[in-house]
């Protein structure tokens with residue numbers, strides 16, 4: 001059976017000298033694996049359309065009894081060329097891929113996730129926002145869509161919404177305010193001032209269209225990043241090699 005869909009290539013592996021096996025996040029089938037015959041040949045029509053971080057129109061053919069599709073056609077729509085100019089941005093995009101492949105179940109449909117990923121790659125590729133801001137937004141929004149939404153509305157002990165300082169607890173995805181926190185009993189936490197608390201709330205609660213529309217100074221962004229990264233690692237209970245590469249390249 002044939003499926004015409006669109007998808008973003010998240011990983012490419014060479015199979016022999018001519019062929020490729022790619023992992024893609026598609027509109028209609030979620031994350032899929034697809035075999036692209038002859039796609040390593042630059043003369044092949046499918047070569048550009050199956051390249052890493054290319055968004056393509058895909059024709060998928062289901063093969064009986066196998067979980068890998070055959071990609072009979074891959075026509076590139078958007079290649080995010082800007083990503084390839086900066087090694088740190090490329091590493092960050094690879095971390096996004098690893099996170100997506102870890103968190104999304106194969107075959108799960110998810111247009112929201114695809115749209116978030118395409119927007120993030122676009123901003124990264126065009127240098128429209130600081131990479132650390134894009135990273136925090138991507139991490140928190142992706143986890144929220146996938147069922148790991150933290151509760152950042154108020155202090156989990158006294159219910160206060162507005163305080164000068166909040167502590168974010170990545171293990172539980174909750175906040176404790178400075179009045180309720182006592183240093184000897186506080187579990188691992190990130191200390192946040194008003195601006196950082198507001199930014200972290202924004203990554204979760206802002207409308208999709210306004211997700212990336214906020215600013216923080218560099219120190220603030222670094223703290224925000226520590227908070228969102230710890231949240232990802234603790235909630236998904238996994239270590240991300242691509243994240244280490246990104247941090248080494250920054």
Ligand SMILES: [Zn+2]
Nearest residue numbers: 155158177180
């Ligand atoms: Zn409190």
